[in-house]
Amino acid sequence: MNLYERFLAQDMRALARAITLVESGYAEGQALLRQLRGRGHARVVGLTGSPGAGKSTLTDRLIEEARKRDERVAVLAVDPSSPFTGGAILGDRIRMMRHHQDKNVYIRSLASRGALGGLAGATVASLALLEAFGFDRIFVETVGVGQSEVDIARVADTTVLILTPAAGDAVQAFKAGVMEIADVFVVNKFDLPGGERIVQELKTTLELAAPRPAGWKPPVLTAVAPKAEGIPELFEAMEAHYQHLQKHNLLEADRLERARFEIESVIQEWGRRKTREGQELIARVAHGDLTPEEAAMQLLGVLEGTRT
Structure with a gap:
């Protein structure tokens, strides 16, 4: 069987090969993408926040929660590329290795490849392949620096901003304008000092923020990822936002914005x-x-x- 046939037959190695071809810009990958684009429909969740906010541990717990609900899950962990060598650390998968034997979980690291906002066009192309493969939910974990938070909002259906107490995260969020694009806020490591303060700061600021599309009000949640505390509540908030998008017919606009971002990334x-x-x-x-x-x-x- 050729790569296309193996892909349709749910061969994980074919999926991995397809993403590699697309990420590397090979013509074979683009041809395969053209055949597969538009198949499937996944809930795409963007997870972003400053380095050290516990994104990977939180993602690991969200994978666990999704599997409890019998969802097929994929994760794209976008790592920063060196501006000099083009290399990337690609280390996020280490924290999620306990899922590696689950055939309904696929975890892949991608390099940002110097993309201005931390997300490369290959990220969106990889999303299309993962949707075509039949995953129900795709988590995109960003590097959490520069404008990656803003970029992920153009790619994901639901954007989750992860903050931590006593790290100045709230102030940085206010400065970077991330408050306007996050759909769900979660204060991770809530057991550290300052947790209640940052929750109150976020809630106060959100009360003064501009209205969201169709009246969505971003919730402010708390979590302690290593203990799995707050994970079911976070998952329910993500699901509530997706239902909000469906109810108000906003998903098509998300898909168009994702395509626009991909074209701009290719031009860059x-x-x-x-x-x-x-x-x-x-x-x-x-x-x-x-x-x-x-x-x-x-x-x-x-x-x-x-x-x-």
Whole structure:
């Protein structure tokens, strides 16, 4: 059987191979994606927060909760890439290894590959493959730095922001504008000092925030992931938000925004490749012989005097 047939036959190795081909940008991967895109429909949950917030441990517990409900679960853990080598740590799977023998759980690390917001277009393409494979729920865990929180809201149906007490997380959330995009807030490590304070800060700020689509009011929950405390409540909140999207016909808009993000990511990646090839033009910009716009138009193959 070819890769497409093996994929449809639920061969996990075929799924892994398909994601690798898509992530690496091979034509074979794009052809396979074209055949499979649009199959299946999963609940996509974005999990984001600052490093050390306990995202991976929380994800591990959410996998457990989903399996109790007989859901097939996939996880995409997006790791930061080095801006110098392009390499990534890809270490999140270590914390979720207890699920590795469960055939209804698939965990994959992806490199951000220098994407400006921490999410690469390959992440969305991989989501399409996981949906086509028949997973019911897909968790996307982001690096939690830069603008990745904002990007994940464009990709996920439900965005969960994970904060911790006594780490200045609330202040950072307010500054970064993440308050406007998170659908569910959870204060993890709630057993540490300062837990009640950050919950009250979040609730007060949300009362002053702009109204959400169709009147959704983001809940503020608490959890202690290693002890599995607060996990069922968090899962129910995620489900309530998804039901809200269904009731108000907002899911189609989510899908369109996800496609828009994927196209923009492809354009960004193409532009980065072009700049690596155009050293002479870059030198001319540095010396003042060309404006950045003129150089960009030449790199993109736009004829002089035209605009697209």
